[in-house]
Amino acid sequence: MKHCLQLTLSCPVSPTAFCVGSTLFVPALSPLFQTLRPHFHTFPPGTGDPAGLILGDGYSRQIPGNTHAEANALANFRSRYAELASHNLIPIETVLREAECYATMEPCSVRTSGGPSCALELVRAKVRAVYLVSHSLSSLRIERKVLIQKLVHQGVEEPPDFVQCEGVRILEDGGIVVRRVVGLEEECLKAARRGRS
Numbered sequence: 001m002k003h004c005l006q007l008t009l010s011c012p013v014s015p016t017a018f019c020v021g022s023t024l025f026v027p028a029l030s031p032l033f034q035t036l037r038p039h040f041h042t043f044p045p046g047t048g049d050p051a052g053l054i055l056g057d058g059y060s061r062q063i064p065g066n067t068h069a070e071a072n073a074l075a076n077f078r079s080r081y082a083e084l085a086s087h088n089l090i091p092i093e094t095v096l097r098e099a100e101c102y103a104t105m106e107p108c109s110v111r112t113s114g115g116p117s118c119a120l121e122l123v124r125a126k127v128r129a130v131y132l133v134s135h136s137l138s139s140l141r142i143e144r145k146v147l148i149q150k151l152v153h154q155g156v157e158e159p160p161d162f163v164q165c166e167g168v169r170i171l172e173d174g175g176i177v178v179r180r181v182v183g184l185e186e187e188c189l190k191a192a193r194r195g196r197s
């Protein structure tokens, strides 16, 4: 998760969107670790993150447009894996089933700009687990919804029934294990708000 926090520093800042980092990885205990080891980097030392291979890093607006961290991490992994086609590696679907994902914020359940939500993208990719910082889950998602609301309906007060981000529910309903990372709440919050007053 500390590696993901570093990624948020690369996000182009936006007055109406958060800075989020996300990493798709294969844990060291995965049976695929040794096979994939020659082709992917491990987490940088000193991040406190567990040993694992980074399949793809993503951050907000990394791919031009209003793109999201988790979807970008998936897209970056898919293009990297396509480049490795000549190595006859295991099918990408098999890798994704062993993959886990860090995100500094709860994956979105609705894209105001259209397209599938990050939570849905992760479900479709069939990743095994998603790690979130425990707060995402309260203050940030409310703030994000208010922000979206402001953007879409200027000055309309946020109705409480629109406040819930459904990301965690979509992930869990889709069979993904959602794990909470405790202790980095403030850092993730600060990173998310970078560039905004």
Ligand SMILES: [Zn+2]
Binding pocket: 068, 069, 070, 071, 107, 108, 117, 118, 119
């Ligand atoms: Zn998203």
